Amino acid sequence: MKYKALPYFGITLFLMSCSVKKNIDQDHHYEVKLDTLTLFDQSRDRKIPVALYIPKTSKNIPNQQVVIFNHGYGFNKGGDYFVYSYLTQKLAAKGYFTVSIQHELPTDPLLPTEGNLQMVRRPFWQLGSDNILFVLNELKKTKPHLDYKHLILIGHSNGGDMAALFGNQHPNLVYKLITMDNRRMFLPRTSMPKIYSLRSNDYPADEGVLPTEEEQKKYHMIVQPTSINHxxxxxxxxxxxxxxxTDYVLKYLGEN
Incomplete structure (x- = not known):
């Protein structure tokens, strides 16, 4: 009986090792290309411009994870999906298939600045959450080789609120959520997806948006203060x- 158990034990170890997530090797530095395209969601009669920051050797990267980036509010002038290139290009250079969504269109109403902002801005965050879901589903059709089981969402300010709402609505679709100073939409209180939030030194979040110290410990959430203005x-x-x-984001993405 002792000898019969050994092969089974070996198989068990093999299966356990296969189940461990293998993160992208961040030691690589790939040449990056930028593509743009406009998707169209017929169900909402809405155009969704996206910028793709892609390693030129993208198809040769095993377990290539997807990052969907969501910009801060730009007063509907457009072009916001380019203004975080320091980060999106770096992520692509490290091997991540990085998608930046232009959420606001010139024809959209402006973001409300009066009233209960958590209520009056909720439809705008919902629009962003719906955009993320549509882009994700389109990517699955056109890029089926990518790793969608470990989707990464990143968002700054209003885009962070959109990403937080998506994480609350579709937790089964997100592996890691990183917000950069989102201020209004409460972060999911959960250990999965894994939650990280980089905070500015000048703008506080609304009450209840960030987890308490007890919640951070319970769910292994990271709230990181910085010396950087919003x-x-x-x-x-x-x-x-x-x-x-960039160093914080790469550190979080490198964690299992």
């Missing part, structure tokens, strides 16, 4: 600020 988390930041944010 409005310096895009390409307006200096090199030091960009490096700080």
């Amino acid at each position: 409005n310096h988390m895009d390409d307006k930041g200096n090199d030091e600020e960009k490096n700080i944010l």
Whole structure:
């Protein structure tokens, strides 16, 4: 009986090792290409422009994870999906298939600035959450080789609120959620998806948005203060600020 158990034990170890997540090897530095396209959601009669930051050797990267990035509010002027290039290009250079969504269109109403912002802005976050879901489903059709079981969502400010709402609505679709100073939409209280939030030094979040210290311990959530202004988390930041944010994001993505 002792000898019969050994092969079974070996098989068990093999299966356990296969189930362990193998993250992208961040030591690589790939050349990056930028593509843009406009998707169309017929059910909502809505155009969704996206920018794709892709390693040129993308098809040769095993377990290639997808990052969907969501920009902060840009007053509907457009082009916001380009203004975080310091981060989106870096992620692509490290091997991530990085998609930046242009959520606002010139024809959209402006984001409300009065009233209960958690209520009056909720439809705008819902629009963003629906955009994320549509883009994700389109990617699955056109890029079936990518790793969608470990989807990464990143969002700054209003885009972080959109990503947080998506994480609350579709927790089974998200592996890691990283918000950069979202202020209004409460973060999911869960250990899966894994939750990280980088905070600015000048803008507080609304009450209840961030987990308490007890919740952080319970769900293994990370809330990281920084010395960076809220409005310096895009390409307006200096090199030091960009490096700080990029290092944190890569650290979180490298964790199992």
